[in-house]
Amino acid sequence: MSKLTRSVWAEVTLDAIAYNVRQFRAFVGPHCELMAVVKANGYGHGALETAYTMIANGTNWLAVALPEEAVRLRRGGITAPILVLGAVGADELDVCVAADLVVTVFEPHIAKLLSQAAVAQQKLAKVHIKVDTGMGRLGLLPKDFTNLVELVRELPGLEIQGVFTHFAQADQEDLAYTRWQWARFQSVLENLRIRGISIPYVHAANTAATLFFPASHLDLVRVGLGIYGMYPDARRPLHLKPALNLKTKVAFVKRVPAGSAVSYDSTYVTEKETSLAVLPIGYADGLSRGLSNRGQVLINGTLCPMVGNITMDHTLVDLGDLPASIGDEVILLGTDGIHEIHAHDWAKLLGTINYEITCTLSSRIERVYR
Ligand SMILES: Cc1ncc(COP(=O)(O)O)c(C=O)c1O
Structure with a gap:
């Protein structure tokens, strides 16, 4: 097989x-x-x-x-x-x-x-x-x-x-x-x-x-x-490089009208016509549900908001008018060379520490070494 x-x-x-x-x-x-x-x-x-x-x-x-x-x-x-x-x-x-x-x-x-x-x-x-x-x-x-x-x-x-x-x-x-x-x-x-x-x-x-x-x-x-490559606080007495990038690919994209409710409990409703991307990652992977309507991801060089409640296996992103297709790479933690999303950014949104972010990425996520 x-x-x-x-x-x-x-x-x-x-x-x-x-x-x-x-x-x-x-x-x-x-x-x-x-x-x-x-x-x-x-x-x-x-x-x-x-x-x-x-x-x-x-x-x-x-x-x-x-x-x-x-x-x-x-x-x-x-x-x-x-x-x-x-x-x-x-x-x-x-x-x-x-x-x-x-x-x-x-x-x-x-x-x-x-x-x-x-x-x-x-x-x-x-x-x-x-x-x-x-x-x-x-x-x-x-x-x-x-x-x-x-x-x-x-x-x-x-x-x-x-x-x-x-x-x-x-x-x-x-x-x-x-x-x-x-x-x-x-x-x-x-x-x-x-x-x-x-x-x-x-x-x-x-x-x-x-x-x-x-x-x-x-x-x-x-x-x-x-x-x-993570720091205990905002001071940087030594230059270090973050070693982990968390990535996925767009699983589905659809254009929806204004007033469309997104995910469990409908905590997000689109204000205008927009494109929604579905990402195949959820809280079972260690993407904390606390990031719902708060976190961001990088798609095609643009920071886009996570919208609606993060579910066990899926997360929704509001692309606005950004063009994106099934299979496009998405960065959840890491950099595209211009923007950066760090474990400490998630930690700040979640009221925790960067240690907890990388430690709780679940075994469902394959680690790829390069
Ligand atoms: C006894 C002990 N020493 C060292 C460390 C490493 O700490 P840090 O990751 O902050 O370098 C730990 C981590 O919790 C620890 O428990």
Whole structure:
């Protein structure tokens, strides 16, 4: 049977990923390593497919949220070190050891079970211990940190390779909270120094901290968003190229009279005679219904409004008098060289962040690499 190709696709430009990696490499300098965060299928861009380009251009480490994401990378031939950032369950530890994953540890029970799994497999499992300096999510509080480090150091089969924390507000122009977290992290590190404990990798910075708080670069930076060419806010201290273009083709065009109602609930009614284009993409693809009557698309060099309610599989566009035919290419995210539509434009309309836009493009959309 010949391959069916759906007329909705996300073009991922590997050259843009390569460029962004090189930009970050140059920005952090030769003494800082680069960890590319490829969780959630590489923020929707394809983890395995982009990982090879990242590594070829100077990425030293990968990070994922789940062991299964890391295992998929290993099965795809990735041999680079992979840090699992999320909480690993007791039943996932054997797999982590077998796949040489670096596990994030922040409580004694899992540390002990991981030690047993490593001993059983006659391996040395590397761990990074996470301290919560103010994110309020994973990680143990600074007061408990040194005790856990002391305990893990005594467990057979484990090596503490790293300690890290995560910033909650590094994308804010006011870095007061970030500096406060930084100070708490410093005192944790000072406690280790006092005890003569030296850890090879100390890290803290995500994309925002890498860009806006260079003091936090330390031994490595954990960059997700920026590698894909997106920014945490409106500031642009580093030039990056967006790597994902979302495209489709016009499925149908029809001329309708003034007063024609469009889509479920008839939330849009044409004011004059106009042409409507039907696009074969809907909220099941990750085109949020919240963009109904708000978003725009690029057709034949012109920005045209999405009109009426976005449906599960279809979206309507008011072309006005713009000529367009079935099969014409439509850009939902990306550029035609003149106009640009970015994930942050959608995010602004939806009251969310650009991360959510690319992460929620569904698996129904084929990723095409070029
Ligand atoms: C612990 C941790 N580090 C780094 C990152 C990467 O963040 P960003 O995509 O903002 O660079 C994330 C992403 O959420 C994270 O959870």
